[in-house]
Amino acid sequence: MTPAAAVRDAAIAALVAFGLFAMLVGLRTDVSPTGGLFLRQRWADVALLCGIVFAGRLALTLWLGRRALRPSTGPTPLTLQLQRLGRFFAPAMLAAALVLPFIPGIGRYELDIGILVLTYVMLGWGLNIVVGLAGLLDLGYVAFYAIGAYSYALLAQYFGLSFWICLPLAGILAAFWGVILGFPVLRLRGDYLAIVTLAFGEIIRVVLINWASLTGGPNGISGIPRPTFFGLPFSMSGGEGSFAGFFGLEPSPSHRVIFLYYLIFFLALLTNWVTIRLRRQPLGRAWEALREDEIACRSLGINIRDTKLSAFAIGAMFGGFAGAFFATRQAFISPESFTFIESAIILAIVVLGGLGSQVGVAVAALVMIGGFEVFRNLEEWRMLVFGAAMVVIMVLRPRGLIGTRTPTIALKEKRIIGKDLVGEGRG
Amino acid sequence: MTAPDDRRPRSEGDRRHPRGMILEVAGLTMRFGGLTAVSAVSFAALRGEITAVIGPNGAGKTTLFNCITGFYRPSSGAIRLHRTGELPVDLHGLPGHRIAQAGVARTFQNIRLFPGMTALENLLVAQHNKLMAATGFGIGAVLGLSRYPKAERQAIELARHWLSATHLLDRADDPAGALPYGAQRRLEIARAMCTEPTLLCLDEPAAGLNPRESEELARLLQEIRAQGTSLLLIEHDMGVVMKISDRVVVLDHGKLIADATPAEVRADPKVIAAYLGEGEEDEVEA
Known part of the structure; x- marks a missing residue:
């Protein structure tokens, strides 16, 4: 995903969040000291929440997008x-x-x-x-x-x-x-x-x-x-x-x-x-x-x-x-x-x-x-x-902290086997 | 109809080949509920030959194969392995791993390697029983008190031999699952050969291979035959079958319709009818 698309995606997520939070967080009825009800507005909190959603979504898509580029087999550089x-x-x-x-x-x-x-x-x-x-x-x-x-x-x-x-x-x-x-x-x-x-x-x-x-x-x-x-x-x-x-x-x-x-x-x-x-x-x-x-x-x-x-x-x-x-x-x-x-x-x-x-x-x-x-x-x-x-x-790390496998024997050199290839067993 | 206990020796085959037969299938029938997948099939595979089993889709080839290699227990009939200097073994009563121990190795139509293990490890797993005996069944090996190191060296030598025969020596330390398709097919054959079988059963070894790879495969199978292992193969690639087989067995609708040399089979009207769907193939007598 390109950065521009990621920003747009995050903006949409923030918009959805605004739709949700505007009513749930933004408006609140409170009891005034005189005993009557009054509507309190909390737009700062809404802005904060929408900001968190925007930043979180952006970070997630950019990070996931980066991960998707890696080849699926073979160990990662990390x-x-x-x-x-x-x-x-x-x-x-x-x-x-x-x-x-x-x-x-x-x-x-x-x-x-x-x-x-x-x-x-x-x-x-x-x-x-x-x-x-x-x-x-x-x-x-x-x-x-x-x-x-x-x-x-x-x-x-x-x-x-x-x-x-x-x-x-x-x-x-x-x-x-x-x-x-x-x-x-x-x-x-x-x-x-x-x-x-x-x-x-x-x-x-x-x-x-x-x-x-x-x-x-x-x-x-x-x-x-x-x-x-x-x-x-x-x-x-x-x-x-x-x-x-x-x-x-x-x-x-x-x-x-x-x-x-x-x-x-x-x-x-x-x-x-x-x-x-x-x-x-x-x-x-x-x-x-x-x-x-x-x-x-x-x-x-x-x-x-x-x-x-x-x-x-x-x-x-x-x-x-x-x-x-x-x-x-x-x-x-x-x-x-x-x-x-x-x-x-x-x-x-x-x-x-x-x-x-x-x-x-x-x-x-x-x-x-x-x-x-x-x-x-x-x-x-x-x-x-x-x-x-x-x-x-x-x-x-869905395959655990160390999901790779080290071969038990080798003709030349032991190379780590990527976790995608290693079976989990079905009983 | 052939009686289930029919075991007429194939006299003409024995005459042709004084060493005789290696696998004898007599009156083999396999039913799945109401469906008879293999019906009273009898034939023999001769020692030192390549026997091909062909037939249209759904003819019962793979079922026959699974009966021979112990993955199915036949409904009736007998399968016998004749080893030189030993009594014949009834394969139809043995569990799968005992059949492999008796000297019948197989490969699978959809490749079944150990994808997370290296090519070399795959070949060592194939030598499990031999190595296990050398370790004193695990206990001696943990303590380091056994003939194991020597046995392992020999096992690696055998693995190296088959890796080089299948042109996989430089991929020995790669995980089997990361090899290209053709290499996986060859590795599966190498793995089967590492069990040192007397009979190697191949289920569509040329499936998915390109013409050059098929060519190489044919050469490999001929090499294996030359080294004294008999082969039984199911194959759709007629080019490979006609080129390397010594004998061709044709199945159609679970029945044996021909058992002859490639040239004879090619000219057999019943076989042509079965493949091209001419005439009333359902009525063809076995």
């Missing part, structure tokens, strides 16, 4: 720049996360947020395997988080097993349930799969509420053992057998928080490492191929059911690890923590970050969970800010 930045961005973020507990001014509160963010980074990375790589829309991911948490809580309560034994068991149990869920539902596609996984998430929660004799029902399970430093508890007594006593440190409650922080940091990195490795392996490539075209996969001799099940199981396993961590961190769990909104938040992180993008998911988790905490003093406005931010991201 994306390329971001990609170049990204090469330093990810290590920088990693380094920042690594030294966070020792940065002066970082207290207990900041570390707690850090732990929360990293938990969601890990959950996002776990779900990214299912949704981002294999293209299976899973709305019940929180079920595996719950299974992990309850696995640890119950194993610790009934059998007195330590966290380090329960952690892999929680992952295995969650993966097992992932397979159990996967078997019947993986022949479903897209929306149908989403609804069944949503139901599965709810079923797990309802079972946890109603099986009161095992899970404590709505009261949850309290007194879950806290993690130990490979057998050394973080007790405040500072005795010989405690963490502080063994290393000759002043007993401090922050030791445990720092330990928890590094624990989830390590677990999240493990998730990332396994995902990155798997993506370069035939299994990960088969997941991505499945997302791109299931029928073509079948014609190449790929067993679709097994491939989908493996994605489901591995994604669920990391959800289970995160759940076990959640249980040991909180020392108390109840079905309240595993409602559908959790699944929705994790899915939102994956979608906002960009399906399949590890860095994107981490940034989205930081923005969503961290941002949510930062805006805590906005009180009830917080949800509004949050919602608006999501809308803005989805309008500006």
Whole structure:
């Protein structure tokens, strides 16, 4: 659109706005001090509103017009720049996360947020395997988080097993349930799969509420053992057998928080490492191929059911690890923590970050969970800010923060694949 | 009417070709509700030959193809793959991915590549089963304890071979979806060949290609045949069919009306009638 046409278009929009606002804003009946009604005229406000509409419309058409000129395939210059930045961005973020507990001014509160963010980074990375790589829309991911948490809580309560034994068991149990869920539902596609996984998430929660004799029902399970430093508890007594006593440190409650922080940091990195490795392996490539075209996969001799099940199981396993961590961190769990909104938040992180993008998911988790905490003093406005931010991201970057795809292998050089070509998966 | 379990060997074909047949279709019938798309079709594709399936639109060619490659389960009849030194495999009872594993690869009428993956990645996905076995089914590979690097190098070599055979070597790192149409067709053939099939089934490989590209395609298919893979193709481009096929099977209204050499088919009055609509083609006996 030429600038002249854009101005004309904006003028028409302003005219329409004037027609609307002249009566709605421009004229107002008020009660005069004498008790009678009189007509107040507010033409300045109308002019202001029309001006805003004019400027907004003009900016929008000029900006959209500029965008329409770009070729649709291939990464945009901005994306390329971001990609170049990204090469330093990810290590920088990693380094920042690594030294966070020792940065002066970082207290207990900041570390707690850090732990929360990293938990969601890990959950996002776990779900990214299912949704981002294999293209299976899973709305019940929180079920595996719950299974992990309850696995640890119950194993610790009934059998007195330590966290380090329960952690892999929680992952295995969650993966097992992932397979159990996967078997019947993986022949479903897209929306149908989403609804069944949503139901599965709810079923797990309802079972946890109603099986009161095992899970404590709505009261949850309290007194879950806290993690130990490979057998050394973080007790405040500072005795010989405690963490502080063994290393000759002043007993401090922050030791445990720092330990928890590094624990989830390590677990999240493990998730990332396994995902990155798997993506370069035939299994990960088969997941991505499945997302791109299931029928073509079948014609190449790929067993679709097994491939989908493996994605489901591995994604669920990391959800289970995160759940076990959640249980040991909180020392108390109840079905309240595993409602559908959790699944929705994790899915939102994956979608906002960009399906399949590890860095994107981490940034989205930081923005969503961290941002949510930062805006805590906005009180009830917080949800509004949050919602608006999501809308803005989805309008500006409909394929998520990073929608492009990096090839897993190349003969000469790896070139970024534009987001238009990358499939989203239909189940 | 041919009985569904008819499996007469094509004796004249066997005599001509001592290596015998590779694919045997016997009494194949496919019904969709009241519509019989393929009716009691029997023929054989011979080892080391290019067999073309032709026929007017709606003759049941693609249905036949989908039965052979496991996308449809036939209503009755049998499809058998004869591999050298092995027992014949009944394809009609196998799920789609097992048919591909048995050595039947296919391409699609409307190209089905993985558009967001590079050409090279497309060819590596095609070697999934071989690579997967080398990784110890995923677990070994994550830990880095396997024969995987060597297997991957071999897979890349095979991919490179087919990329250069299809003149796509310089596009190897481009996303498949960004390739021009003719290149996508060639890449799909390369991808099918990377599964190292004994029988390659091509669904209208020349559709949408210009004459020069058709020419190249014909050369590529002959090369593939020379390397020992048998081919079965559906094609509308008679120039390509008559030039490269060793045998032509003609379908009309779901029935087999001819199964002969290209020259014989060209002279067959039933085939001419089916294509040009002369006479009462509905009454033509199979």
